[in-house]
Amino acid sequence: MWAGTRSRAMLALVAATVVGLGASACGSSSPATSSASPAPLVVYSAQGYDKAVVDAFQKATGIQVKLVDDSTGPLLAKVAAEKSAPQWSLLWADGAEAFASLDSQGQLLKGYEPNVAWTAAGQSAVPQDKSYVPTGLTMAGAILYDPAKTPNPPTSWQDLLSPAWQGKVGMPNPAISGPTYPFVAGMMNQLGGEDQGKAYFTQLKTHGLQVFNTNPDSLHALTTGAIQIDLAQSSAAFAAIVKNPNLKVAFLDKVSLLPGAIGIDAKAPAPVQDSAKKFAEFVLSPAGQQAMLAGNPNGDSLYWPPVNGVSPLPSLPQLSSVAYQTVDPYLWGPKESEINSWFTQNVVK
Amino acid sequence: MTANNGASALAPVTDDRGQGSSARPVGGSRLPGPARSRPRWNGPATRRLAWSAAALVVGLVMLAPVLGFLLVAITPRTFGQGDAWFTLAPFRSALSGATLQSVLNTAITGVAAAVIATVIGTALALLLGRTKVAGAGLWRLGLWALLLAPSYLEALGWTRLVERDGVLAGLFGTDFHWLHQLVMGPAGVIWVLGSRGVPFAFLAVSGVVRGLGRDFEDAARVHGAGPWARLRITVGLLAPGLWAALAIVFAEAISDYGVAATLAAGSHFPIATFALAGAVTNFPADYPTAAALGWLLMVLVVLALLAQRMATRGRSYAVLSGRTRPVRPVPLRGWRSVLALAGLSLFFLLALGVPLLGTVSASLMGNFGTVNAHSFTLEAYQQVFQRSDLLAPVLLSVRLALITATVALIGGVLIARLLARRGGAARGKAVNVLDLLMLGAVALPAIVLGAGYIFTYNLPAVTGLGIQLYGTITLLVIGLLAGALPQASRLLMGSFSQVQDSLLAAARVHGAGTTRAWSTTMLPLLSGSLLWTWLLTFADRLLELPLASMLYPPGQQPLSVAVTTLINGYDFAAGTASLVVACVGILAVIGVALALFRLLAPAGWRRLEQR
């Protein structure tokens, strides 16, 4: 209608956008240019204690760290989307499978192992090509139950297929809940292969296995009494006990080692990789481990240290009392998508 | 507004591609003289330049990421996602097996949700627009609240209600297994998506209802039509609004992820957005297949739009004129009133009461949400206020939401004005394309929109040009804006098409320049809509999660991501509590803003308030 209103209006939009963006850009980062100090790091992490550790690391070394903290799923989606030009210098998450996948795509720096005194379990989590570094150990497939309601918890994996546990077992969906896939893969591994594993989960389903979307959902179901046995990552199970001391954790023979790990971007400039190595070394140092243990005492801090000389939080049992296996992440990592979608179609509901 | 509403529909078809110039009166002249009114140059070339600049910015904001994401399906290697420079294999994998099933489920869900939303939305529009139903203000407020509540909260509410040993079981001592089966399945998914679409349908239809006037109904009446026949006539006249409602709800429903990841995922009823997100978040991420799924979602939206076009093409619904008699709301008495109130209460109970239950139960219960009077605790809320690490995220999110809402409002005004006006054939086409793009952006779930931004702005070719946007707050704002613009402009469009062009023309002719003409006529006329649109965008963007989590710059966590971190750190109660606090905070902001508007706006503005 108006002569010229629209073109001017459009200019106004342009101007407004530019002004808006300009205003917003005030807080955005500018690349650090100083060459003398160590290169700053961008840490992508899904760990609950990452903030505490990053703070401690910055204080100890003076190296600048920018932290991106998110759930495992979106974080890995972001890493995958950035493949053509990774923005992270260091990735820190649970589950060796994802690191194995990244490594097979050549995204991780190989051949780096910090000089530390590994425990036996810690050593077993170090990959052959040394493309990632274990930083903490948890178990996939811990059993969480309420002894008041369930005085006699199951004693073996086959036990869960008995009528006594009909409809009383629950677990999160590996397609939604990040740390659940290692449990599924671990079961398949110890039962002799993918087919045997699928048969087991199919049987569990016919015995009324309930699959929830996420870990909090299955914990919720356990407390309402909708299920009596929750199959969870050990750190989540111990975290539940912190909130509700009536609950108990048990480990069947066997559970699978689920390490948290650090991988370094293969394409990062050498100074950044050096800073990243310093970060990994710090994490495995007593100070770093203390920061990890203190950073999220109601959650991810409930892990077993992979190095000698550091004790886990008191609520955790001796690692030697747990019968666990290690799973080859290079075998099971690439199968994750396929197995998860099989699980969603055949076991969920 | 009054009887002289919307006569522009009957006004001669005109166009505004005329020249313009900035409106500054020179020397207080009353009469134009050669020396006093300086003719401005503003030829076609300048106009074209302004248009290209505008198109470039809009394209940057909205198109690049959508295109970037979609291109991954065809040429994965360009974005480092595979070996092939050109391939169609992702489409094969998207159109097979479970993924194909999920697309079909999505189509069915979308259609069903759109129909439900349109039926209920139309009923509400007729009830609130043509009758004096009790508590009209309350019901309208409920609709806005519904627009605010995230879909996963409604899904969570339903889950808490019907789960084994859930709230219903706790209240009645028995498991409602059939209800559980019903809700945790296609029916539940469709209901949640449909009920969330009701506000959109309501807005689309009530614009038409308002302008419809009484004559058509009276005409039907004098020709012997009973109540039902009259309703049929009215509904027939509402066709453009109904089709608009169907299209927008369909697009919103098929792109929803909150329900897809909760109710639908747990009920063996996979929908496309879930399959899409699954392809991206399960390692190794399969972006090409996700992108192919994105294409399919876009195709579904295009089909919906084509259906809308075909259904309304060639028919004129220009029912508005300067002489339209305003509808006199009919008082409802006796059983009609009871029926109407019962229906309204039932709808809002199912659509709003349930999510309220979900959030509150999740946040009040220390131990993972057992329903038990003893387990209620406010501890989580104390934590929220004691946590200093939430302060920075809150401030950042408020800042982001303020900027986004303001820019989206300005952009939405311009787009809405463009879309609301009728014009020549050439403009018609441009408007169609704009309309399509906006719905297209709605059709893609936010997480893939975020991935699209990463693909596009993290391409070495792009960063090589010096466009260093990825990893900055700027890109996050652009992303949030792209998500907010379609909604904002849709909300404003109805209001704009209600305002006659001549009101603005009258201001110009009687001595007001462009800016003053807008500020003295359009601004007051639309003040209510503008305020609401800003508030809704602000609220919606404050808690936006998927885009924020993909795009936030290292070290600067927005609130939604910080809350997710809390929940992931097994602090479920504190996480949910902070959500509740945020929602209450938003409602408080809305309340204060509305109260200020009531108090401070001139009397004439308040007369116009429709909502």
Add this chain to the structure above:
Amino acid sequence: MTSTNEVSASRLEINDVVKRYGAHTALDGVSLTAEAGEFVVLLGPSGSGKSTLLRVVAGIEGVDEGRVLLGNALVADRRSHVPPEQRGLAMVFQDYALWPHLTVADNVAYPLRRKRVGRREAVDRVGGALERVGLAGYEKRYPSELSGGEQQRVALARALVGRPGLLLFDEPLSNLDADLRERLRVEIATLARESGATAVYITHDQAEAFALADVIGVLDQGRLVQFDRPETIYRHPANPFVARFTGLAGELAGQVTRVDGEFVVLDDGEQRLRARAVGRLAAGDPARLLVRPAATRILPAGSPGDGLLAGTVVDVAYRGRGYDHVVAVRNGTLSSVFGEQAWSRGTEVHVALDPEGCIAHGDPALIG
């Protein structure tokens, strides 16, 4: 009305203005001049471009070619464009265009506020303007509380209050009821002339045009086909379109038998009829006879005299001062045939035609 003399009316000159919307040409080389203080009515059917022309004058639309001069100042050509607010004009809209959020007084005061007229004076002038349109005491009301006629009076007051040099009217009466229309038309005629401003008024109603105009411009498909005094338009329509659009009782086909100065004699196969010629006509040419209503008179059958058409009364309508008849003649129908007494349906009558009100036209396209 002492204040009205302050107004200096603007002369309006439109030169070869072209306005296109894509492929459609809305104005195709329109030129006209409205002298200061003149009341110009632009008459045309919908789609003729009259609204576009008014909007071009107002500055709401730009021009693609040609020039618009206001008070001898160039306000629009293809490169420049003075925005409406700097043209010193006022306008009354078809849909009133009153701002619903402002009171009547605020609506009327709007132009004054834009001109930064002092508060005291503004109140006086608003009161005066409202009084002139008969709405004294309506200051505090809102537009939605007024009837259509009252709203249009407010719009009229708003247009007058700023003492513009040019007043524009965009079919201001078309949304009003018949009796109201008549009354408001008189008020517009009076007030506009009182104000001394030049006025441009568009309408599709020829009665309105003849009643109001000093000069009438007839538009057809974007072209100004005639621009003249009402009397001239009535007697010498430039073409059949103008004749038809300014009112006809009917049309009859015939052949020119004789040319007599500006008159011709037509043979319709039965009678010889005298008519004013439009365009060049020669004996033997086929022609069309266009009859103005006022040129007809009904007579009893068998009345003596030349140029009488025999016919049958088809319909009769009481018009207060007499009766309008529809009469079927040999090769056509004439309506609005006036008679002081009623001739009942079916009656054989004669119709007398006054040559002054008959127009002969030879346009072949028309005859076919």
